[in-house]
Amino acid sequence: MAGYWETSQATDRVVLHRRVPPSFDENIELASDGTRSPYRFDGQIKVMLCTSEYLPTDAHEYVSDVFGEVPQSGTYVPGGSVLRAKEVTCPAASNTVTVDAADLGWYESAITARYAVIYDNRPYKAAKKPLLGFVDFGEDVSSSADGVFQITWSAAGVLVVTVTEP
Template structure:
């Protein structure tokens, strides 16, 4: 898997459009028909081709227990949260997920809901057929930035 930040996530942070500690952070699933653009996608309204199917709710799942920490010995700022699952999930064929998109769902409209990052499941779409689809975050957190 490949995980990346949207470049404009940092612009949204600097403009106080995201409060990781207080806002509702979600992860939604999109098909291979969505093409992430790290340089121009800033809000959820730019995201297309969300999956649909049994066990999946439009807008995705809430990431619970989101926290932000800073490790002074490594100069790493990271944020983390609970793993997310959809069960039972039937997302096959044209509705198989290729991307997981993380965003702030607190603002009122998709045009103002800032994007954070995304995971590319790479060349093979993950197609659960009645099983559990789980995104288990890295032990180091959902995302991190090294301060130099």
């Protein structure tokens, strides 16, 4: 897949433009009949939480560009959590790839976050871990020390990626 990609959290809060990251380029194959199928998309796609100190921009490409991650609290650990029960769909008649997953929750945590950053955790170094997208909660969202910080993904999916020619 060559070209550019656009990601948006299914609620259309965020749009980024950049080159197709290696995680999508390596993981989607075109079959001889033109249909696409998920391929090796069992890598670790993770979600980290960041404070309002971080301001996402389309210039941010890798985890090493991200700052302001929330501190460890309860079950939240640095680097965030792996998306579970991932499902990737690639309809043959479209240029879209949809990534869906189970909702995420961090328990017994005192967290205040403004953003959820979604990234491919497979490369070893942060400078090589591509960002796939992010969610802007619109304001700081908090949980109490004995509470749950919960992300409920849209029914349309976690990420919808559209590939277009440059």
